[in-house]
Amino acid sequence: MSNPIKLFIVDDHQMLIEGIKSLLQDETTIKIVGTATTAELCKQFFIAQSADVVFMDINLPDMSGIDLTKFLIEKYPNLNIIALSTFTQGTYVRKMIENGAKGYLLKNASKFEILKAIETVKSGQKYLTPEAEEALKYEINLQKKLPKITKREKEVLILIVEGLTNNQIAEKLFISIDTVDSHRKNLYSKLNVNNTAMLIGFVNENKFLDS
Template identity: 35%
Template sequence: MENEKINIVIVDDHPIVIEGLRMMLNSQPFFNVAESFVSGSETMSYIRSHKVDIILLDIALPDANGTELCREIKKISPETSVIMFSNRSERSIIMQSIQNGASGYLLKNTSINELVICIKGALSGDIVFCNETKQIISRPSQNDVPIPRLTKREKQILQLVAQGKTSNIIAEELFLSPLTVDTHRKNLLQKFHAKNSTELINRAVQQRLIEE
């Protein structure tokens, strides 16, 4: 047990970030970067058949939102500690990550010393934050909008609204009544605290729920 290494997986869409982390972590005794991935789908496939102690997970991935991916990882592998590792510093995203089962949230300017301490803390069952993240969550911002939970239908309609389609066209494409589409649109505005479709789309883009 003394010589058993902690298996770490890095998930980030920037290879240079992955290589930098791999070098730093592998230089530490008892740490082993077992694998790295640039997408959520690859990560999910891997954890279904491998034991992973720690996952360092970015928010913005080409095929997934990191906060949602964290929740899916915890369903499959509840014993794995997921630490979000991102440039995104919005308080709402930090808190959403913790709600979805993350063991911590670190910004990418975190020092290697702080990273090591946080990994060890997460393995001990603590919720860990870098110093800058601690400062962010200690002063709530009224402008922060939490990432809303959307139904499958709401996600479909959101994508079509972002394409500039009217309620009538969306209704035809999805075989719904225009009234039902309008109801979904109103619900989306409420969930995003948006006054109109433009604000709705902007906030959905900021939350990485749709592409620009």
């Protein structure tokens, strides 16, 4: 008989952790080797111990699960991380996958789906719930359609969204007011808007700065 799959759970809600434990307690193919309610506790576990699969909450109190996923994969490339989230937005799915997650489950997943996800990623494949897969496709298509802006234009855009004037932006970025004005006009042109209000509206509506 092969060794059970070692599962580690990261979630800031103890009740959810207990729920998964209860759900999987009779499964001989899965062994829960540890849990953590913060990113720091998760990091401490992996210093001395290991797991095959990690359930990763995206919303942690001390660090986002997206950043923690990147950190863990860089240090332990063989880890199979599955996002466990209430979020179905494509941005979250894309960022988790980009940072090395092998799967994406919603917190209302059934026992059957949880087991299927664990076994799928352990076998080297990706597992996305239908909702996550749909959201990811939509997000990828959206990213393809969105205009590309330069790094400097993005810096200016962030400050415009924060409400800074051209003078304040120039001061903050150590560039001339004319240069700021030029970047602002380029942004208006690229994003097909006519004023600051429309620019901010476009950013919010398309989650443009989340990419």
